[in-house]
Amino acid sequence: MLHIYCPHCAETREEEEFRPKGEAHIARPVEPEATSDEDWGNYLFFRKNPRGLHHELWYHAAGCRKFFNVTRDTVSYQIHETYKVGQKPSVTADKGAAK
Amino acid sequence: MSEIAQMDLNPRGAVKSESPLAMTRVNVVLAASARDAGVVVREKPFLGHLVLRGRAEDEAFRAGVERVLGLALPLALGPVARDEARGVSLQWMSPDEWLIVVPAGLEFDAEAALRRELTGHYAVMNTSGGQTVLELTGPKVRELLMKCTPYDVHPRAFPVGKGVSSVFAKSSAVIRRVDEERWELVIRRSFADYLYRWILDAAEEFGVFVAAGDASHSTSRAAVRELAAEAR
């Protein structure tokens, strides 16, 4: 049972209020018809599934009904930050988790 | 035809209307009176419910809403703007969504007034048939709510005036704290029977009393007009 800060409600809420929606920052190719079959397949089907830091899309289903991003450690389940759609994470695997 | 369809959905003649709880049967042991009960449940049926969408950062939008409703638009989760005397409340639901509750039958007038005052990108949607309000009063309401929602209802996290929406039993509800021992739930019609019976069942150990609800009534256009006049 995660405890998740919704950046729209500005409160930390119980996991029951949210729905996970998979990997974050999966942008739809801007020109789908000009995208190769392989690239389109990658966009549709291929995900990172890392061990460690992961950026995920979550939905505050029982609250504000807004989507937002969560940077979560898939091993410890620690949530490093949550941020709105359109924003960039400040904690990434490259930069390392702020301890 | 216009860009937006507006329609008064209340009947002109006398029609027997039914709240979402009209069909619900109570099957718990009830307290003998409100005074014997830790929790008193009362439905506030037939109120006008409108969903307002728009841009909080648009000053004209905020001003327009305030002109129509006489309430400042709340800009974050927290206190529900409320005028008890006129029976109007305005609750932040999301950065671009608010719940407006007005007295029974006034939803069309309220929508029309908003549409007169507002410009740009906004929306007003009538959900009066899809929702109802339950009022819960009594010294045990907080404990009852703890059995229903994972949201923290302690006064430090949920002061008087606040409103949130959260999980409620296996459904969801808008939860508003009106007073120290008075709370409101805004619930969806199709889940109303489940939630109402759940609440009574959970409250049974505290002693629960159902205050005279008015789950079915005859609306007539004339009566609504009177209400509307009163409100002005």
Added chain:
Amino acid sequence: MSQQNRLGTGGRIDRSRPLRFSFNGQTLEGFAGDTLASALLANGVDVVGRSFKYSRPRGIVAAGAEEPNAIVQLGATEAGQVPNVRATQQALYGGLVAASTNGWPNVDRDLLGVIGSVGGRMMPPGFYYKTFMAPASLWPKYEKYIRKAAGLGRTPKEKDPDIYDHINRHCDVLVIGAGPAGLAAALAAGRSGARVIVCDEQDEMGGSLLDARELVDGRPASAWVASVLAELATLPEVLVLPRTTANGYHDHNFVTLHERRTEHLADLAPSINGRRQVRARMHRVRAGEVILATGTHERPLVFANNDVPGSMVAGAVSTYIRRYAVVPGRRLVLSTANDHAYRAALDWADAGREVVAIVDAREHPEGDLVNEARARNIRIIPGSAVIEANGKKRVTGAQVARIDIGGFKVAGRVETLSCDTIASSGGYSPVVHLAAHTGARPEWRDDILGFVPGKVPGMTPVGGVHGKSAIAEALADGAAAGVAAAQRTGFKVEAPALPKVAKVREGKAAALYQVPHVKPAMRAPKQFVDPQNDVTAAGIELATREGFESIEHVKRYTGMGFGTDQGKLGNINGMAIAARCLKQTIPQTGTTVFRPNYTPITFGAIAGRHCREFFDPRRFTALHAWHVEHGAKFEEVGQWMRPWYFPRGNETMHEAVQRECRAVREGVGILDASTLGKIEIQGKDAREFLNRIYTNAWTKLDVGKCRYGLMCKDDGMVMDDGVTACIGDNHFHMTTTTGGAAAVLDWMELWHQTEWPELEVYFNSVTDHWAAMAINGPNARKLLAELTDDIDLARDNFKFMDMREGTVAGVPARVYRISFTGELSYEINVQANHALHVWKALFEKGEKYGLTPYGTETMHVLRAEKGFIIVGQETDGSMTPEDLGMQWCVGYKKPFSWIGRRALTRPDTKREDRKQLVGLKPLDPQLVLDEGAQIVLEKEIRIPMPMVGHVTSSYYSPNLGHSFALAVVKGGSQRIGQTVYLPMADGRVHAAEVVSPVFLDAEGARQNV
């Protein structure tokens, strides 16, 4: 039998309240304040069960949650049966009925005991895997026998009349365990004004203080406990929960507490003032800070026949004497590797019974307690240990010898001491279970010879679990942690003044786990490591010799720490033995981790109130009461209760559906369509949004017009469908499938919020706001005409796929001329509060037209006759619009590459042999094919053979006069006219002709009248 082992004075029991209870059919007496275990010991009951695998007689070993043997079945009534109750944790009440869980036919005379005594060598670890697995066909027989022999308790056969509950709690500081450290922490944090919960699994709070020899501020420790509890009771933000086990510790300091509210009172929960009381409550606690004060479990020494009744852990002996005034024997031999356990001998002597000897593994025991024993002339045998117990159903003697711990061998001659009780202590293992639930690996500490909890964010271990068992140390540790936890959650408080407790000087403990025997472990009498699972030292040795090197594998191979035990008593001993065999250290060997639940909890507490009528929400339409009154049978669609059919008199379902189908095609029928998802869409970009989310085009749809739309996921597969009406230029009313409503709204929000925030459009669910009534059939227009005077129903003024606003039966309505049946149809939508009035008015006027209510089954038949799909029935997430033959609904020319478009040109979605929607006409016109039946191309059935599709919908049609089906078949559109075959499980093979999926009125004449 009187309470032969009860002392005349002392203890925390209430001698003025004697309680009768029954154990294995025998009536016994104890006192209020007893546990079932202390009452059994008071009555001299030695054998409380039989062991799991070898069926050896077993007695009570411990006094708390770590008890492995005294697992009983509780319940005076059938409905009140509870399995797996530890007698050490069950408070005694008058009328309690308990029975041994293990033992067949009974504990004293056990049939399997005979096998067990022979079977020592027959049943090594992995025995079940090795012996019973083949042939697999016999496994059910084996299992039945093993289960009966193992006796894992049983569930009640009658319905549980009790109620259970969940409650959500939030606190700043959660203190788990109310011994010295926990109470000090709760007091410190509580005084700060922080919201504090302190729970303890026992009936009485105080933990080790309740049987401490030490004085606290010059008074018995229990007096200090009482004063702290009294103060906590005055603090409004502090919640004290006795009889409450923290059973699971989850992410981000979410802890579940299992509170037993009435199980100390009676078999079933009593009522108060006629109100049913909650039997067990699960507190779902979100804590800012967790203070883990779970203490330690004492480790018994692993010596030969250490499971003979009368063999106990030393601390339990002290607890029974001091707390319950029960001396569980006459003559004691204590075998220890530390000073702390000397208390058992001192308490025993205080009770006036004989201590035969203290056998200490250390050469030079030195400390306050050792000195006290010496001063009382108790014989101390240094450098030695009990290597074997004598006796079968009760200890009769202890074989003692000098041992060489480092060399792991017996180093002297064996002396037999006559005794009836052997207390042993190998040390104290911190109770790390809860911390391990979070995934934190326990860490070994050489100084305390035990694993302590790994790091958990927001958790502080205190007291025994933190390696600080001495009372003064534990108090200070707890108080400091309480202050710090309060501070971290925003509350300031001074550390509480702590009471004075004399420090007991203790010598260093020796690291002794398994005691060497004169024979090698494999040939010595059994040395039990985990008595509950019958795991022996030899078994672990064998496992390591068979190549199991990971402690997790050893655990699984031997069964050590399995089940309800979760390794409380034996895990560290087992790991130490594995480490010795593998010639490595204990930290190198590591420990297994523990899972919830810490101790067993009932399903009632897990389910809480979410059962019976509240198991899942049931959603009702505004017309539900009418449907009930008119005898509808209901079908659950998602959470909705939808009328399935409306039987008249004694009609069968088939008869009712046939009648309803004819009524719609010949007269007029009415369907409650309120459950369809409805989404209101407003904004100047509403059309553009619809263009992107639907497969077809919306740019030119006029106000007052409706259009059917298909939605795909971006992989090109159909996800939902429905009719959307343009009710204003920037205003649309979308309908979705009943089950898909919430998912479609989320889907639209997803795209709007993450990809196209620039589009000016808002959506909102209005599913519940509108009630929808569909009238269908040749008489629909005539019926509607009787109830409206402001809608022009003339054929050419209100066309198929038009929408009109007006009044129906005096209620403002939107009427959509749309049809899912292929008949002349109107869908009347009104505000739900007014729906019943309109529905009843329709029936008043409809009688003369034969207006017939119909349900989902008839709706399914009628739409299938027309070849209309149901998403989720004809589709399964792998059907494209083209697979469904719905190219007409795909706008390839729309400028924006709408969701799903690109995927439709992938090679896989272009394959010609994809499964495609077809109709099937069984060659036997009365035969209704099974939905889901597999389709093959050849009549001769051989296995394997290629499956080319399956039946998705199948009915008998009174309108067609024959059965029919919809199916998806590979390359189906090229197979029209072919015969396909459907092999059934019973050997029959049905045949059907592939036909067009539209069976009725392909040109749509019926709905265009």
